[in-house]
Amino acid sequence: MDRKNLNSRLLLFLLSLACLTSCQNDEKDDVPWVYLFNEKDLNGWEQKGGAANYEVKDGMIVGSTVHDTPNSFLTTKRVYNNFILELDFKVGSSMNSGIQIRSNSLPKYQNGRVHGYQVEIDPSNRAWSGGIYDEGRRGWLYSLEKDSEAQNAFKQNEWNHYRIEAIGDTIKTWVNEVPAAYLIDDKTLEGFIALQVHAIGEDEEADKQIMWKNIKILTDSLSKYSMEISLKPKITKNQLTTDESNNGWKMLWDGETTDGWHGARLDEFPENGWLIEEGNLIVLASGGEESAAGGDIVTDSLYGDFELKVDFKITKGANSGIKYYVDTDINKGPGSSIGLEYQILDDDNHPDARLGNHEGSRTVASLYDLIQADPDKPIHPIGEWNTAHIISKDNHVEHWLNGVKVLEYERGSEKFRKLVSESKYDKWPKFGELEKGRILLQDHGNRVAFRNIKIKPL
Numbered sequence: 001m002d003r004k005n006l007n008s009r010l011l012l013f014l015l016s017l018a019c020l021t022s023c024q025n026d027e028k029d030d031v032p033w034v035y036l037f038n039e040k041d042l043n044g045w046e047q048k049g050g051a052a053n054y055e056v057k058d059g060m061i062v063g064s065t066v067h068d069t070p071n072s073f074l075t076t077k078r079v080y081n082n083f084i085l086e087l088d089f090k091v092g093s094s095m096n097s098g099i100q101i102r103s104n105s106l107p108k109y110q111n112g113r114v115h116g117y118q119v120e121i122d123p124s125n126r127a128w129s130g131g132i133y134d135e136g137r138r139g140w141l142y143s144l145e146k147d148s149e150a151q152n153a154f155k156q157n158e159w160n161h162y163r164i165e166a167i168g169d170t171i172k173t174w175v176n177e178v179p180a181a182y183l184i185d186d187k188t189l190e191g192f193i194a195l196q197v198h199a200i201g202e203d204e205e206a207d208k209q210i211m212w213k214n215i216k217i218l219t220d221s222l223s224k225y226s227m228e229i230s231l232k233p234k235i236t237k238n239q240l241t242t243d244e245s246n247n248g249w250k251m252l253w254d255g256e257t258t259d260g261w262h263g264a265r266l267d268e269f270p271e272n273g274w275l276i277e278e279g280n281l282i283v284l285a286s287g288g289e290e291s292a293a294g295g296d297i298v299t300d301s302l303y304g305d306f307e308l309k310v311d312f313k314i315t316k317g318a319n320s321g322i323k324y325y326v327d328t329d330i331n332k333g334p335g336s337s338i339g340l341e342y343q344i345l346d347d348d349n350h351p352d353a354r355l356g357n358h359e360g361s362r363t364v365a366s367l368y369d370l371i372q373a374d375p376d377k378p379i380h381p382i383g384e385w386n387t388a389h390i391i392s393k394d395n396h397v398e399h400w401l402n403g404v405k406v407l408e409y410e411r412g413s414e415k416f417r418k419l420v421s422e423s424k425y426d427k428w429p430k431f432g433e434l435e436k437g438r439i440l441l442q443d444h445g446n447r448v449a450f451r452n453i454k455i456k457p458l
Contacts, residue, residue, distance in 0.1 A: 036076060049070055049071050051072060053197075054074045062210075075194040076194070080101075080193060088162075089159070089160055109402075150178055161176050169184050170233070182232065238279050251454055261299060262298065264328050264336075303457060305392055305394065306324075306390075308322070310453050311450065338428055346382060365401040373401065
């Protein structure tokens with residue numbers, strides 16, 4: 001090949017490479033963003049929570065602190081599930097704020113309190129900007145105390161840029177292009193986006209400001225535009241959160257083995273009837289008869305005052321329960337072991353919902369056969385996870401469902417003993433009044449899954 005042809009081919013190759021690079025850059029820059037803020041007014045937004053001031057000024061949203069008001073949130077009127085969000089913000093060094101994503105304000109939940117994931121804006125010396133906090137629920141899910149690179153990414157008193165990806169159960173954040181958080185958690189998969197102005201104390205200066213601009217979102221072709229992140233993911237399933245660890249919670253099930261549990265009438269864990277699959281503890285369907293297959297399982301340890309949280313997911317027509325203060329030596333005959341029971345039931349499709357010693361006392365979250373849970377309780381549909389929360393301290397007991405208290409009572413009180421005397425539990429002396437007992441997950445012959453089983457001895 002002569003030099004002239006070689007040079008021509010080389011030139012053609014370089015031109016092709018330049019075109020390819022240019023086309024790739026054009027494609028990258030031509031992302032079909034949708035802007036959530038028109039730089040003129042707050043059309044498409046509404047305020048929830050506190051009474052902080054929000055205004056549009058010079059093409060920015062400006063939030064200002066005020067005294068005597070809780071956290072304030074300027075929220076999108078639209079809810080989003082999967083998205084990529086980018087925005088710029090500038091905040092003073094003495095102000096805390098955050099970006100809410102997949103958040104909600106529900107009348108049944110703490111009188112409409114805004115709750116959900118928050119990507120932290122933290123200009124303090126702690127420097128956890130870009131970390132993930134669960135506002136109004138679980139507290140810190142992903143903090144930055146061991147990531148100096150992410151902590152140093154935030155620029156004091158300058159404009160900062162956030163990129164937030166929420167796709168499926170995965171949330172990733174970047175601060176000024178530096179990876180900050182990588183969380184896998186499926187507590188909430190959709191909700192609004194909000195700009196927070198944090199509450200201030202009486203001794204703090206009012207009118208501190210935070211400014212936001214260039215707020216844009218992408219909801220289509222997310223796999224095409226999603227970015228790889230160099231961080232190791234933090235998975236919350238069957239793990240304690242940072243705040244839980246700091247506040248005395250312990251895992252009651254490790255998500256992988258049968259350690260800490262045995263059959264209610266066995267020395268070991270049942271060989272049949274239960275399955276551990278993908279981090280879920282599942283009681284298998286066996287025809288709907290109580291304790292007829294693998295049987296109930298109980299904790300190895302006894303518990304007195306405690307808080308207990310259990311995620312559960314039912315199938316159509318399912319019946320199960322979480323019992324507490326259980327003594328497995330009381331009932332040696334057929335049926336389940338004896339204890340107070342947080343009912344798990346498909347209220348719409350199981351006949352037990354219309355039975356019970358007191359009307360409604362066998363519906364989900366009720367104190368089985370004794371006290372009905374609030375009929376207006378927040379229950380998620382079949383196939384979705386719900387969270388049971390039981391608090392027992394100094395004989396005062398509360399049942400919670402998905403963050404809402406649905407009943408309370410006093411163990412051993414005159415009212416409680418009257419209820420027991422009118423029920424099928426009357427034949428068991430001092431029913432429900434043990435000082436300590438086991439926690440039980442019931443096999444009622446229907447498929448029900450459990451996970452995130454956590455306890456806090458009080």
